[in-house]
Amino acid sequence: MKLDATESKKQKATVHPPRRTYLHQQYEDIINNDRVMFVFQHNNLTVKEFTNIRQELGLLGAPTKLTVLRSGVFNSVLRKTKYANLEPLVAGAPVCVLHTNMNDTEHPNLLKQAMEVINKNKKMVLLGGKLDNTLLSNDDVIKVVQLPGLQQVQAELLGVLESPGRKLLGTLDSPARELHSVLDRRID
The missing domain is CATH 3.30.70.1730 (Ribosomal protein L10, N-terminal RNA-binding domain)
Structure with missing residues (x-):
């Protein structure tokens, strides 16, 4: 066999x-x-x-x-x-x-x-x-x-990405606020 x-x-x-x-x-x-x-x-x-x-x-x-x-x-x-x-x-x-x-x-x-x-x-x-x-x-x-944990890293990254936008918005908004302030003082 x-x-x-x-x-x-x-x-x-x-x-x-x-x-x-x-x-x-x-x-x-x-x-x-x-x-x-x-x-x-x-x-x-x-x-x-x-x-x-x-x-x-x-x-x-x-x-x-x-x-x-x-x-x-x-x-x-x-x-x-x-x-x-x-x-x-x-x-x-x-x-x-x-x-x-x-x-x-x-x-x-x-x-x-x-x-x-x-x-x-x-x-x-x-x-x-x-x-x-x-x-x-x-x-x-x-x-x-x-x-650090994933959520903490995501929050830090979001802060880093959001920061330049906030600074730009503040810079663009400041002349308008100053003009408004000057005009308010003139009216009073």
């Missing part, structure tokens, strides 16, 4: 344990659906320290999660995505990701507050991450976190 190539591939297909399949699906969801994902190396954090960080993140009022990763499973997911360049960040060291799908308009200071919570613990080291569809180094993450 001779097997063709497709049948032999079917027989060699690896069946993964349910836990690994669940983690694979969870990591795919984090990478593909969450807007923000920052990768941290955690060095000998106790369960109590992780719990405290997660509780403080929960108090921020936005759905932000800190997920400890199994690097082998996470790397297999990363290889299939456009974020494969994050793979070296996850290799070897114990890592976790801070992830959320919250928008700037809903919670403008969320990333800054979340980073403040995590930076309280010196055992957490920022490695990099992604924001929307952009890969970020640790320096880029720090810069992004320091940016």
Whole structure:
């Protein structure tokens, strides 16, 4: 009996344990659906320290999660995505990701507050991450976190664009006001 190539591939297909399949699906969801994902190396954090960080993140009022990763499973997911360049960040060291799908308009200071919570613990080291569809180094993450919220930037831009118009209107209106003032004094 001779097997063709497709049948032999079917027989060699690896069946993964349910836990690994669940983690694979969870990591795919984090990478593909969450807007923000920052990768941290955690060095000998106790369960109590992780719990405290997660509780403080929960108090921020936005759905932000800190997920400890199994690097082998996470790397297999990363290889299939456009974020494969994050793979070296996850290799070897114990890592976790801070992830959320919250928008700037809903919670403008969320990333800054979340980073403040995590930076309280010196055992957490920022490695990099992604924001929307952009890969970020640790320096880029720090810069992004320091940016003001989108609504604040829009308000500042509107003020900058509106300012010259107001000055021009004031300049054009001042001779008419002065003439009106002079004529009022003459009439009295």
